[in-house]
Amino acid sequence: xxxxxxxxxxxxxxxxxxxxxxxxxxxxxxxxxxxxxxxxxxxxxxxxxxxxxxxxxxxxxxxxxxxxxxxxxxxxxxxxxxxxxxxxxxxxxxxxxxxxxxxxxxxxxxxxxxxxxxxxxxxxxxxxxxxxxxxxxxxxxxxxxxxxxxxxxxxxxxxxxxxxxxxxxxxxxxxxxxxxxxxxxxxxxxxxxxxxxxxxxxxxxxxxxxxxxxxxxxxxxxxxxxxxxxxxxxxxxxxxxxxxxxxxxxxxxxxxxxxxxxxxxxxxxxxxxxxxxxxxxxxxxxxxxxxxxxxxxxxxxxxxxxxxxxxxxxxxxxxxxxxxxxxxxxxxxxxxxxxxxxxxxxxxxxxxxxxxxxxxxxxxxxxxxxxxxxxxxxxxxxxxxxxxxxxxxxxxxxxxxxxxxxxxxxxxxxxxx
Numbered sequence: 230x231x232x233x234x235x236x237x238x239x240x241x242x243x244x245x246x247x248x249x250x251x252x253x254x255x256x257x258x259x260x261x262x263x264x265x266x267x268x269x270x271x272x273x274x275x276x277x278x279x280x281x282x283x284x285x286x287x288x289x290x291x292x293x294x295x296x297x298x299x300x301x302x303x304x305x306x307x308x309x310x311x312x313x314x315x316x317x318x319x320x321x322x323x324x325x326x327x328x329x330x331x332x333x334x335x336x337x338x339x340x341x342x343x344x345x346x347x348x349x350x351x352x353x354x355x356x357x358x359x360x361x362x363x364x365x366x367x368x369x370x371x372x373x374x375x376x377x378x379x380x381x382x383x384x385x386x387x388x389x390x391x392x393x394x395x396x397x398x399x400x401x402x403x404x405x406x407x408x409x410x411x412x413x414x415x416x417x418x419x420x421x422x423x424x425x426x427x428x429x430x431x432x433x434x435x436x437x438x439x440x441x442x443x444x445x446x447x448x449x450x451x452x453x454x455x456x457x458x459x460x461x462x463x464x465x466x467x468x469x470x471x472x473x474x475x476x477x478x479x480x481x482x483x484x485x486x487x488x489x490x491x492x493x494x495x496x497x498x499x500x501x502x503x504x505x506x507x508x509x510x511x512x513x514x515x516x517x518x519x520x521x522x523x524x525x526x527x528x529x530x531x532x533x534x535x536x537x538x539x540x541x542x543x544x545x546x547x548x549x550x551x552x553x554x555x556x557x558x559x560x561x562x563x564x565x566x567x568x569x570x571x572x573x574x575x576x577x578x579x580x581x582x583x584x585x586x587x588x589x590x591x592x593x594x595x596x597x598x599x600x601x602x603x604x605x606x607x608x609x610x611x612x613x614x615x616x617x618x619x620x621x622x623x624x625x626x627x628x629x630x631x632x633x634x635x636x637x638x639x640x641x642x643x644x645x646x
Contacts, residue, residue, distance in 0.1 A: 236261035237296040244511050245504040247289055249430045249457040252440055257425065257452040261298065265350060268293055268425030268454075269301035269417055271358070271410065274309045275324065277335035278478035281490075282467050284506055284540075285456050289427055290353070291343045300353045301423060302340050303413065304333050307362025311406050333357065339477045342540060354421065361416050362409060374412055377445050378438070383407060386434040407435050414439030418449055427454045459505070462497035477540055483567050484541050488549030491533035493637055496525045499532055507535035568641040571626065576644070579620035582609070589632055589640035601634055608633040 232254060234240040239258045242248050251257060260266055270286045272279065279287070290300035309329050324332075337355065340346075344353045383389060386407060392399045414436075417423035426436045436453035443451040459467040475490050476482040494502065500518015503509055509517075509531075517528035530550060537546035569589040571580070583598040586607065592598035599617045601607045607614040610631050621630070626644040633639045 234258050238293055238298060241292050241296060242289065245292075246501060247285065247292075247456050247505065249455045250433060250453075251455075252437060252453040256450070257454070260424065260450070260452075261296075265298050266425060267299040267301060267417075267421050267423045268427055269303050269356075269414075269423050270427050271303040271305050271308070271413060272336065273305035274329045274332035274336060276474075277332050278476045278481040279336055279339055280474040280476050282459075282474075283477070284536075285459055285467075286428065287340070287343050288506060289456060294344060294351050294353065297351060299351050299421075300344060301417060301421060302344060302353055302355055303417065304336070304355065304357040304359075306330070306333060306357040306359030308358055308406060308409050308413070311402050311409060335478055335480075339540065342542070356417070356421075358409075358413050358416070362412075365412075370408075370412070374408060374415075374442070374446075377442055378408055378411075382438075387431070407438060410435045411439040411442045414451065415442050415446060418443050418447065418451060424450055425452045425454060427456070430455045430458055462495040479541060479545075484537065484545035485549045485552050486567060487541065488533045488537045488546065489553065489637065491536050492529050492553065494529060494532070496521075499525060499528050503528075503532050503535070507532065507539070509535060567639075568643060570643050570645050572645045573623055576621065576623050576626060579622045582614065582619040582621055583617055585621060585642055586632060586634070589642060591632055591634040591638055591640055606635050 232243075234243060236258050238261050239248075239254070270290055272283065272286070290302060293300040306329055309324060309332075310326070340353075340355070345351075346353050346355055383404065384393070389399060389404070389407075414423070414426050426439055428436055433453070433455050436455065440451035440453050443449045461467060475487065477487075491502075499520075500514055503514035503517055504511055507514070517531060520528050530553075534546045534550060537549055567590065569585070571585075571588075583592075583595050583602070586592045586598040586601070587595055591607075592601055598607075602614055602617045605613060605615070621642075623644065626642065630642045631639060632642060
């Protein structure tokens with residue numbers, strides 16, 4: 230039987246493909262239909278930027294706010310000191326407190342583009358769980374919170390069970406993570422009246438435990454909602470590229486590279502990703518996703534522009550598209566290409582083209598760069614590059630050089646001064 234939601238939020242996330250599971254769909258839908266509720270998603274601070282794998286959750290918070298509810302972006306300043314074992318085969322590295330704080334500053338930049346912060350009824354408070362976790366007394370926590378969890382139940386959690394089934398070590402510090410996440414939900418319930426925790430499907434056990442803890446300790450209503458694991462049509466993990474993660478912050482990835490990732494998605498992903506990562510009407514997303522031939526490329530440009538505008542701003546999207554058209558349609562050198570700047574000292578009597586490919590980020594190693602050249606995948610100023618032993622001197626770099634790895638990855642090399 231098809232469920233017909235009453236609330237705008239539930240209707241939106243179902244229609245746009247955000248819903249995997251919900252603890253009590255009808256009760257949550259009724260509560261959201263009757264009035265504004267508060268919900269949250271937690272983000273651990275393991276890097277200075279989030280990547281596009283996190284965009285599903287960020288868009289979920291954005292839609293929550295756009296449909297009249299209050300989202301909380303919970304910074305995991307406390308839980309990052311422990312490390313979430315979900316979806317991991319090995320223990321996360323312990324990060325210093327200074328690095329965690331620096332990561333929080335970087336991540337806030339992205340949230341501010343998607344979510345409105347302030348004191349209004351649907352404005353988001355930006356909260357850090359270090360506020361309460363850093364002050365926890367261990368014995369008191371065990372007595373007040375730990376008594377509600379059995380080892381049997383914790384061992385049945387998928388994040389724990391899968392690690393043990395593969396005979397991978399699970400440290401005691403990670404084992405505590407599930408209790409801390411449940412306690413976060415309880416604390417947000419008490420401080421902000423939060424009744425909904427959302428997250429990826431790998432967080433289902435943690436989310437259910439938090440809702441259950443609120444019912445046991447405070448006798449309050451609490452719900453959980455998860456999103457599906459999003460993969461690309463080619464089977465690749467969402468958020469990854471040939472060179473690693475696709476970062477949301479400009480300092481970690483240029484606007485052109487970010488735009489280009491969306492432009493180069495498989496045809497089959499266009500409709501789905503337009504629905505999930507843009508605010509275009511669903512009917513328009515379906516129409517664009519159904520296009521074929523060369524028309525699907527224009528749909529991909531719309532996708533790249535819409536996502537880049539949300540994440541980086543309209544100017545970044547315009548610049549990236551202009552660079553793309555310059556590079557691909559006119560064979561020129563775009564202004565927005567990733568750029569490697571070399572000093573005269575770097576070049577010296579000559580620098581190998583192999584080393585330049587590596588330093589420009591077009592190859593991960595000299596071996597990979599040589600293979601790229603030998604397999605005719607490298608170009609310099611749009612001409613095939615066949616000599617892996619070529620040296621570039623100061624005279625050769627008197628004007629910018631465009632390097633290409635395959636058809637879609639490019640960089641400029643310029644001489645300083």
